[in-house]
Amino acid sequence: QVQLVESGGGLAQPGGSLRLSCAASGVSFSSYDMGWARQAPGKGLEWVCGLSSGGNGAYYADSVKGRFTISRDNAKNTLYLQMNSLKPEDTALYVCAQGYYSMSIIPIRGQGIQVTVSS
Numbered sequence: 001q002v003q004l005v006e007s008g009g010g011l012a013q014p015g016g017s018l019r020l021s022c023a024a025s026g027v028s029f030s031s032y033d034m035g036w037a038r039q040a041p042g043k044g045l046e047w048v049c050g051l052s053s054g055g056n057g058a059y060y061a062d063s064v065k066g067r068f069t070i071s072r073d074n075a076k077n078t079l080y081l082q083m084n085s086l087k088p089e090d091t092a093l094y095v096c097a098q099g100y101y102s103m104s105i106i107p108i109r110g111q112g113i114q115v116t117v118s119s
Contacts, residue, residue, distance in 0.1 A: 002026040004096045004110035011116045012086050022079040022096030022110055030074035032108070033100040035059070036081050038092035039112075046092075049081070050100035059101050064090075086117045 004027075008020040020036070035050030049070045050059045058070055069082040079096055097109035 002108050004108060006094065006096050006110045006113035009094060009113035009115045011118065012083075013119055014086060014088060014117055016086050016117070017082070017084045018086065018115060020081040020083070020094055020096075020113065020115070022081075024077040024079070024108075027108055029077040030054075032098050034072065034079045035097060035099045035103070036070065036079075037095045037097055037099075037103055037109075038090075038115075039095070040089070040092040043092075045095075045103070047099065047102045048094075050102075051079070052100065057100075083115070086115075088117050090117050091115060 003025045005023050012018050033052050036048045037045050038048050039045045048061050048064050051070045051072055055072050067085045071080045093112040094115050095109055095112040098104040098107040
């Protein structure tokens with residue numbers, strides 16, 4: 001059974017940092033490009049960033065470039081998202097999913113985890 005489980009979300013102040021993790025099981029994690037998408041309240045799904053299967057190529061949306069860093073540890077079947085200089089507009093449900101420049105058409109994906117940026 002394929003499972004992607006996100007963790008590390010919560011409340012952060014503007015300018016603060018959070019690190020999300022996504023633990024994969026039941027899937028050949030190291031074979032897939034993986035990334036993060038987010039959905040803010042009342043808005044559609046936004047693809048935030050993607051990382052190649054080997055970790056040697058990354059894509060970032062302009063909205064997070066320079067602030068967010070995606071990484072992975074294939075030995076631990078885990079994907080990470082380091083989020084710095086957080087803004088209130090980063091508030092969203094963050095989902096770990098298969099993809100690079102965008103989410104795959106029929107992706108493996110997690111349930112998501114809430115990130116709230118507020119003072």
